[in-house]
Amino acid sequence: MNTHADIKSLRDQVDEINFKILELLNRRAEIVLQIGENKRHIGRSHAFDAKREEEIFEYLSKNNMGPFDNKMIENIFRQILDESTKLQELIIKLEY
Numbered sequence: 001m002n003t004h005a006d007i008k009s010l011r012d013q014v015d016e017i018n019f020k021i022l023e024l025l026n027r028r029a030e031i032v033l034q035i036g037e038n039k040r041h042i043g044r045s046h047a048f049d050a051k052r053e054e055e056i057f058e059y060l061s062k063n064n065m066g067p068f069d070n071k072m073i074e075n076i077f078r079q080i081l082d083e084s085t086k087l088q089e090l091i092i093k094l095e096y
């Protein structure tokens with residue numbers, strides 16, 4: 001059974017992981033922006049790439065070890081990819 005101290009200690013672990021996820025998400029976003037700069041230079045007018053996104057979801061499903069099931073993982077990453085695409089659009093659509 002969990003005592004209050006156990007919950008506190010488990011939440012400290014969650015906070016630590018949240019911080020790492022935050023750092024990784026922002027590192028990922030920096031790279032997404034670099035990809036955006038490249039798309040801009042080669043004249044691609046849209047950030048969204050359905051084929052690439054399909055590959056990502058396929059890879060995640062194959063490598064998912066749970067306890068999140070594939071649908072849950074897809075929901076989480078759907079949000080990450082959507083926000084990343086919006087961020088990348090800002091670079092691609094920048095006026096010269």
Ligand SMILES: C=C(O[C@@H]1C=C(C(=O)O)C=C[C@H]1O)C(=O)O
Nearest residue numbers: 032035047048049052081084085
């Ligand atoms: C980052 C890219 O742009 C968009 C965002 C993606 C992502 O966040 O992983 C994947 C494909 C694109 O919809 C890319 O084309 O690689």
